[in-house]
Amino acid sequence: MSNATASSHRTTRGRPQLFTSYAQETAIFNTRVKRNWVLVGILVMIVLPFFMQRDMVALITTVFIFAIGGIGLNLLTGYAGQVSLGQAFFLGVGAYTAAVLGGESRSGVIGLGWDMAIWLPLAGLVPALIALVLAPLAMRVRGLYLAILTLGLVFIGEHIFKEAKPITGGAGVGRAPADPVFLGFDLFANQTILGYRIDRFTIFYLACFVIFVVMAFAAKNFARSRFGRSFAAVRDRDIAAEVMGVSLLRTKTLAFVISSFYAGIAGALLSIVIGRISPETWNIFLSIDFLAVIFIGGLATISGSIMGAIFVVLLPKLVNALTPLIPGFGGVGEGGILNVFELQSIIFGLLIILFLILEPRGLYGLWLRLRNYFKAWPFSY
Amino acid sequence: MVELSADAPVISLDGISLSFGGTQAVRDVSFSVNTGELFAVIGPNGAGKTSIFNCISGVYRPQKGSIKFLGEEIIGQSPEHIARIGVARMFQNIELFDNLTVVDNLMLGRTQYLTYSVASALLYSRKARRQEIANREIVEGLIDFLDIEAYRAFPVGMLPYGVKKRVELGRALAMDPKLLLLDEPVAGMNVEETEDMARFILDVRAEMGISMILVEHDMGLVMDLADRVLVLDFGERIALGTPAEVQRDPKVIRAYLGEDLSEAAKETT
Numbered sequence: 320m321s322n323a324t325a326s327s328h329r330t331t332r333g334r335p336q337l338f339t340s341y342a343q344e345t346a347i348f349n350t351r352v353k354r355n356w357v358l359v360g361i362l363v364m365i366v367l368p369f370f371m372q373r374d375m376v377a378l379i380t381t382v383f384i385f386a387i388g389g390i391g392l393n394l395l396t397g398y399a400g401q402v403s404l405g406q407a408f409f410l411g412v413g414a415y416t417a418a419v420l421g422g423e424s425r426s427g428v429i430g431l432g433w434d435m436a437i438w439l440p441l442a443g444l445v446p447a448l449i450a451l452v453l454a455p456l457a458m459r460v461r462g463l464y465l466a467i468l469t470l471g472l473v474f475i476g477e478h479i480f481k482e483a484k485p486i487t488g489g490a491g492v493g494r495a496p497a498d499p500v501f502l503g504f505d506l507f508a509n510q511t512i513l514g515y516r517i518d519r520f521t522i523f524y525l526a527c528f529v530i531f532v533v534m535a536f537a538a539k540n541f542a543r544s545r546f547g548r549s550f551a552a553v554r555d556r557d558i559a560a561e562v563m564g565v566s567l568l569r570t571k572t573l574a575f576v577i578s579s580f581y582a583g584i585a586g587a588l589l590s591i592v593i594g595r596i597s598p599e600t601w602n603i604f605l606s607i608d609f610l611a612v613i614f615i616g617g618l619a620t621i622s623g624s625i626m627g628a629i630f631v632v633l634l635p636k637l638v639n640a641l642t643p644l645i646p647g648f649g650g651v652g653e654g655g656i657l658n659v660f661e662l663q664s665i666i667f668g669l670l671i672i673l674f675l676i677l678e679p680r681g682l683y684g685l686w687l688r689l690r691n692y693f694k695a696w697p698f699s700y
Numbered sequence: 701m702v703e704l705s706a707d708a709p710v711i712s713l714d715g716i717s718l719s720f721g722g723t724q725a726v727r728d729v730s731f732s733v734n735t736g737e738l739f740a741v742i743g744p745n746g747a748g749k750t751s752i753f754n755c756i757s758g759v760y761r762p763q764k765g766s767i768k769f770l771g772e773e774i775i776g777q778s779p780e781h782i783a784r785i786g787v788a789r790m791f792q793n794i795e796l797f798d799n800l801t802v803v804d805n806l807m808l809g810r811t812q813y814l815t816y817s818v819a820s821a822l823l824y825s826r827k828a829r830r831q832e833i834a835n836r837e838i839v840e841g842l843i844d845f846l847d848i849e850a851y852r853a854f855p856v857g858m859l860p861y862g863v864k865k866r867v868e869l870g871r872a873l874a875m876d877p878k879l880l881l882l883d884e885p886v887a888g889m890n891v892e893e894t895e896d897m898a899r900f901i902l903d904v905r906a907e908m909g910i911s912m913i914l915v916e917h918d919m920g921l922v923m924d925l926a927d928r929v930l931v932l933d934f935g936e937r938i939a940l941g942t943p944a945e946v947q948r949d950p951k952v953i954r955a956y957l958g959e960d961l962s963e964a965a966k967e968t969t
Contacts, residue, residue, distance in 0.1 A: 341836045342829060537822040544821035544828060545807075545814040552797050552808050559795035562757065563875070564783045564811040573818070619799075 347539050364528055368521040376520040377592060378636060383524075383531040384588045386628035389612035390538045390621055391581020396610075397618035398547060399574035400554025401461065405469030406582050406609040408476035409446040411601030413583025414496065414590035415486055417442040421497030428494045429485050435501040439530075439587065442497075446583035447576045454572040473603050480598035493597030496590035499523065507591060527588055534581065539621045541577070550574055551619070611667060615674050617681030626682040631667075638663050708771065709734050710879050710911040711756065711787075716765035718751055718935075725751040726762065727935040733879070733911050738901070740914045740922045740943075743932035744955060749915040750792060751935075753881050756913075757789050758782040770878065784812050788877035792884045792915075794864050798857030802848060802867050805856055806839040809874025842870045845907075846900060862893040869900060873908070880904070882914045886921060894918065898925060923947065931955065 338344040348354035421438035422430035481490040488494035499506040552560035616627020712732030754760040758779040931939040
């Protein structure tokens, strides 16, 4: 491969970026620059937690988790065009599956205390299975109707979570999440590796990062496969898709199932970061957060989902840090025109509207523009 | 002209009748298309041309009659199944996937030949890659054939009308069909685009030997290209024959031009 490309580079002098095979063109990293930057990015993310404060490490861990859930929702909403408000429900199912299988049995709640190698896949598979059961119902409707139907799912789910006390601890009480012990190695405890003491937040950060990278690459592969194409075909023109031999029901069901798998994994990991999970966590606002991730990040792009997750998770912290500097804005109970949380909601809402109007491709679209501008620099076209 | 083979016909319709409530869209129409034949269906607006296409591709189900495709009865089969056994269709109004590139649109035509599993897709396994590349080569061949290399990587929604029509022909050809249904392939095109499309249709027949049924209002195109022409009026077959025969048929002239003008028309045609 390297020999072949090297020689073709020599013969195509002046056009070093020409693709010389279809395999090369359809690769995830179809240019060397892209691959190198992603490798640099991965290295930076691995080293980063050792230079950051604890709460920052936990925050970036949350970014990875939101990116996993966001990628899942993007497969369903961005690629297959099925708007879903039900993401929070599947996150919740994932979290409780993990908690029951991997948590401790304490104060009236069930916990089997199994290893993470068992509960992590199941935290994805159980929501996926529920999605498979619900799909024949949900996939009969589309557009706004599906949005409302999945909205109903969140409310029904929240109610069930509040009532199923042996599993969830009940409303206002909650329960402890699963213990992330992977093949006997505790991923959420301070560890000493090769003489270095690594704190538990860093360990869990690295674990989430690995899971995130694996799932992001899997999603990227999926998106460039025949399934990604048939998702887009169903989104763009379902009748024509059917005449091409794409089964509508099967394609939509697959999108729903795979999206719920991603949500379940994200939910299980999120519950560990939160520390104690109460049924109220999995409400409509969490679903909206995930919609914000994909709308701000960019529909139908995997990298966009990641950018969106960074934005949605870090923005509140940024607003928190900046508001005291602006006169008239204060913390909760401090008076002023608006408090921090109100300001956050307003900024979120404004940004979603602005992105929808000005750049529907989201942050990913902004990035493309920036990249293309500098590709052609100093010529504007 | 291409030799008509003496084999069994690719498709034969026998006594097809289709009605919507009290409206008789198609009444007792029979015809068959031979291998490699370019068969045209013409008729005034509302004569039932597109209804016949919808019967063949499984979108409508006729109340009476039988449709045999390569010997198999296809009335009552799903559009998906009929597509898989070799009937491809180009729509009257463009039905492309606007946000996908030309390559991806054509790759969707290859749907039935890509069989790797979900797990293969997530890992992009060797099997997935091999199938993708093998089908990509076929698609690129078609892109080359249709002379749309320049648009290969553009989202289809951005392309001009004439090119979109060509992409749609390409997507239908990508299905490797045995019968191609062309529903007004040159509607709304200028002279040059029409000439291009006519050339592609002839090339498809000459190089790929695909049988075609063509519905078209452009009489010049139909008379130049078709081996045989079926004329419909109010859902009924009023003539069937070579273009020359059909053009001389008094019933056809009456259907197109009305009673009074038919005398005058004889002089001009």
